[in-house]
Amino acid sequence: MKKLIYCVSGTEIKTDVFSSSGENVTLACINALSDCTSTTWLYSKHSSSVTVELIHGGIKNNNIERAERLSLGSNCSLNIYKTTEDDRGQYICLQYVNEQKHGTDEQVFLYVLHVSPSSTQTEMRSGSSVTLTCQLFTYDNTCDHLVLNEDLQLFWVNQADVNLPTDSRYQILSSGQCNITLTTTLQNEDNNIEWRCLVKMKNEIKTSASYTVKFMGTKSTFYKNNFRRLSG
Structure with a gap:
């Protein structure tokens, strides 16, 4: 697995992550706060698809189809176990403090x-x-x-x-x-x-x-x- 990290327009951080099917992948949240209770992870497979909330306030959403293959790492990263082609897409890591967005949005594009x-x-x-x-x-x-x-x-x-x-x-x-x-x-x-x-x-x-x-x-x-x- 390889990843590229670069800033976009000064307001976002964009990361490209390459994986092979069946591999375990970790998507880093670079600007996450220490306890992860402020961390939210969003996902969309396509720009026209519905955005799904995977993690909210550091807690995993267990009502989604692939919940058993997702976990939150100690550094607020998103772990995906045994990736499939259906895991490809855009992942966004956000920080909320007192219900207000904090810091820089982080976009991670996963290619499988x-x-x-x-x-x-x-x-x-x-x-x-x-x-x-x-x-x-x-x-x-x-x-x-x-x-x-x-x-x-x-x-x-x-x-x-x-x-x-x-x-x-x-x-x-x-x-x-x-x-x-x-x-x-x-x-x-x-x-x-x-x-x-x-x-x-x-x-x-x-x-x-x-x-x-x-x-x-x-x-x-x-x-x-x-x-x-x-x-x-």
Whole structure:
């Protein structure tokens, strides 16, 4: 998970957080007061969606669908356990003292990377075809903004972190700026091989999600998705 923090117009703090699906994420509230009883966290998936109050006065709202995956950290941060693509969106941390807004509003935009098969793979073996879809789920058109202004890109790489080529062996197609698919016909040496989808911004890796091939008849399950946290 990587995050970028910068000020907007002198009145807001905006943070971009990149995560892979299944990862635990902490969204920091930089200007929170010490006891967290003044802290409120709001959430909206899209600009047109209803804003939901996740935390009010340091107390979690247990009447929301994903309440069991949310908690308030000791520093008033918002913890999200095992993120899914539905967690993407805008989070706002506010401080209220005596019912009056205090300090600077903090906006956190969470982007979630997810890799999935195009269909259930029940007979994965040499000679069979597999299509993997990698998508970065974002808030509204934030993806377009990051691509144009921050040089955000998605890549498929092999276990040696070398970009997979687009050729007769690998067909790599983009469907929109934040959606990239990999289609290939499996060979004998592909059993237990791992392919990773990377999110890069200005040539810096922000997060990644991986897919490990498991042939039919192995002791493991037919396939599994592994999500790797990148720090630094």
